[in-house]
Amino acid sequence: MDGNGVMVCAPLECETLEGMLSSMDRAKAHGADLVELRVDAMSFGRISEVEELIRRRTLPAIVSFRLNSTRASQRQNDKTTCLQVLRLALELDVEFVEMEHEVVSHFDINELMDKRSSSKIIVSRYLNGEKMSKEKLGNLIASMQSSGGDVIKVLVEVDYITDLAPIFQLLTSCQVPLIATTVGDRGLISQLLGPKFGGFLAYGSLEGAIPGLPTLASLKQVYKIEHMNADTKVFGVISNPVRHSKGPLLHNPSFRYVGFNGIYVPMLVDDIKEFFKVYNSQDFAGFSVGIPHKEAAGACCDEVHPLAKSIGAVNTIVRRPTDGKLIGYNTDCEASITAIEDALRERHAANGEARAMDTSPIAGKAFVLVGAGGAGRALAFGAKSRGARVFVFNRNFKRAKALADAVSGEAIGYEHLDTFRPEEGMILANASAVGMEPHTDESPVSKGVLGAYELVFDAVYTPRNTRLLQEAAQAGAIAVSGVEMFIRQALNQFRLFTSGLGILFLNTHTLHSFLFPYGYPDFSTLD
């Protein structure tokens, strides 16, 4: 597939000249194509320091000086300094010189422009909370272009992920090179998907500390956005929170492995109904659904697979290419149950215990389930389908009761979990969020009771080895990580996303091998 080769830019904001230079070297080492030197962030005594910075640059650069930044406004003579910096950048023929729309509109910049040789001018505007229609934005851009901009840049505040839709439309239709950047976590996909819609460049942060910006490392290693083009299909995980999701680390290399032109991004979604109303084009081709949307997701679909319908939770949505309809599936159920079954079979084989292969190793067993949300429902229906006796414990008893009734099981008060021991050799499955990052010191069950279980499964997969699993292993139980479930459900999602292409090329072993080069589970710095 031919990508549009979009440039990746690292914004640099350091106080000192040396700080700027060393950050530039690190940006280069991380694969940045250019840097934005935010000179207003520097506290320089003499303009000669800025000159030295520009002369010693090791990458093509954008030189910018924001008058409205809090840093700049603390200084005196801002306007004078700003014009001085911009003039210098033009004299030194820096690749891009960024000027705020306010500067080009209110100051006489003719004298400045006379210095220009081959520098391109970026005219930028910060839309401070202004909600703009597509038409209003279009008019603004025309005005910015007429004031001398070769490239236009807008910085938009984003309250909801749906606020980005007009930006994507604008990127597609704009006749002049356009950079759209956003403020806030919900704007992350503006940089990840911008190149698909024709964005001039994408920003990636060096440290990962700027909300709404992906890290340079993730843009280069995980998303490889330079391969993206207008035909790239968009997939993503719809969740809140979404930062913990490892889906991008798994699906993006998988797409490349099988030669499928797709990108998979984290989507921080507050209102799932509104999301599907706004992002209704064929470009947005498939979704994983996470906390807390799995139960509401079914209502957003045109059709729901019978298994997902009976579970009452949809964790995968695919837009059917032929008619654009949204089809809901549940891949959690088989993923979690087969992870448990395979671990039991492996242990039985290692112990030399002969068991019938056509009967599930959990048939007839007591299956103690903690949690009655989306993952809990998938596990309960899976366990029931294999002939296990299901006992449901959940913080909210009403939910436990409803689920137990649906699978002909029994709901028991959450406070009795630590004393529940009707027999030995039971299966324990945690499908509650207890123990998930950042609460890694928590466990839903006391250590003392874990000896009653032959196998303990934890759906939580961040961290990989939860406190519950560590204590279960110490008690002699088989410990099965949520990573096993995650990989299996993701593999099935991948098959649905790629219409079966994954069946030919991928299995759980190849997916494991994608994860380990990233140092799982310590790759949380890659977002």
Ligand code: NAP
């Ligand atoms: P969900 O639908 O939002 O359900 C959350 C469940 O956790 C509910 O049962 C809730 O109980 C319980 N819970 C939350 N905080 C609790 C607390 N402090 N004490 C006791 N119970 C608490 O979420 P979900 O999609 O089912 O996900 C649940 C967990 O499974 C998450 O950690 C998720 O990351 C993990 N998961 C893993 C995979 C995988 O592939 N490994 C797949 C799906 C989910 P109430 O009903 O009382 O609120």
